[in-house]
Amino acid sequence: MRYILACLLLSFVCYGAEPSAFERQSGATKKDLSSLQGTAQSLLNLTTQIQQQQETLKQSQEGLMSLYESQHQKLQSTIAQSTTNTQEIENLKSEIAALKTLLEQQSTQIATLDSKMQELHTLTIKTQENILQELEKLSAQSTKGAQKQESKQSQKPQFDKSKSPELFAQAKELIKKKHYKSAKDIMLWLKDNKYNTPETTFYLGEIAYLQKDYHLAIKYYKASVALSDKGAYMPTLLLHTALCFKGIKDMANYNSFLEALIAAYPQSKEAAQAKELKQ
Template sequence: MKKILLMVALIGATSFTFAEEVSVFEAGNIASDNPYGLTENEQVLLANKKRVDNIQATLKTHEEDIVGLRSVLEGSNSQISKLESRVSDLEIRTTGKVSKLADKSASTVTSEDIAGLKKDIQELKAQIAVINQKLGTQGVKKNENLVQKSDEKVVQAKKTTTKTQEKSSQTQTKKPAKKVVAFDDMKKEDIIQDAQDLFNKKEFSKAKVNYDYLASKNYKPAFTNFMLGEISYNQKSYSSAITSYQKSIKHKDDATYMPTLLSHTAISLEKIGDKSSADKFYSVLKSKYPNSAEAKAIKK
């Protein structure tokens, strides 16, 4: 069976569009709007990413609030300055008029005038007190402290994300690095045979090291990626299994293990909650390999 025929059948039988196919195989992508099928490390990275985004959104809101408060503060300060100037002027005038009372010949100020001026001063001071209260200067300080704490949380969250990424990278690269040196002195046929023996013994982690090396050398990429998918499938790392199966089918779609690949892809999709995509793979399996054990095992 030709590759192009199977791809056409996949598209025709299951109504796959290009966008749908990409969606099926995007499990584990934390950059997606709705990521799914994440590994433990990917879940940590996603949680940190969301925390950073939330803190930055909160920080932006507080910054906007502070800008508004500062604008009110500047306007109120100007008003207070004018009121205080009036108070000062009235106090000077009052003091001057009181002193002039000593010189009765020069004074025309009555006791009512003095009382009125004092009343004006008290009213202005009361207005200043009200404005100060409305400004909520303590609230301004509180928001500024909150912004500072938010900045610290952003920095800490980014540090945590970076450390997690570095740890994940080290975990993924540390073991293969030791094996590559030995593999360079071995024939690839021996490496793949050793990998198959390890897989049959269910020593999946050790087998994966061999297959990872062969995949990096592009040696039998269809079969190598299929076996990497099988290892991930057996280890219940379903999103990784789907990714490996996708790589395998791109290199060869008429291999003898195709029924297993389609079946395990469908099951993996079910495990990560994508029942709709899983049904499409089951449909292709039944239509193209109706007599296979995998097709017969599908529940109707």
């Protein structure tokens, strides 16, 4: 029997734990923040492209200026050497005028790029400010959530420790009457105060099972078996664990727990139920 229950514990361990509700963030806020960060990155990429274009234009302008100066010197030299070659002089003048026009056009383009760079810089700063604002909102939400959690914890009901047996019996009656919240409050308090921990943990699993919170029920059942596998409630625990796995459509574990129940407690009424379920 101990071997079978050890196998069950391993099966429980393989069953992954879920993240707590406190660790979750607002999906909409995260999406907004991701969108803002994507926009900022796009702006930075565009700024880099414009800077590259501007550098290329400046290099081209430097080349044209050098050519302009060379042609201008050639013109002066030609004029000095001969005043009769009028056609050559006119051609050089035309080339120099064309170069001057091209330089002026490139200067205009560079000025336009400078203006765009300034606009992008302003927009990037604004986007970064929006990201910071969203981060501040997330931080405020986390702080508010922590405060709420602390407030809930401080509002836990308190009971007389000397009356733990009576409280335990009262909680079981409340479960029968379907007063699950009141029963859970008592069982949690008993568990926190180390009263009959394996069985109180089992009953916390029962409350979750009856409320169809199958993941939570499996978690409590696993914890109960880890503390002790000797309780009279073990057949019920195995049967309800199987039904929890069926509830979350894990049929492999469902069948495994039915078989374990039949093998470990063949004479129990729960084993009889398990056989009917298997048929």
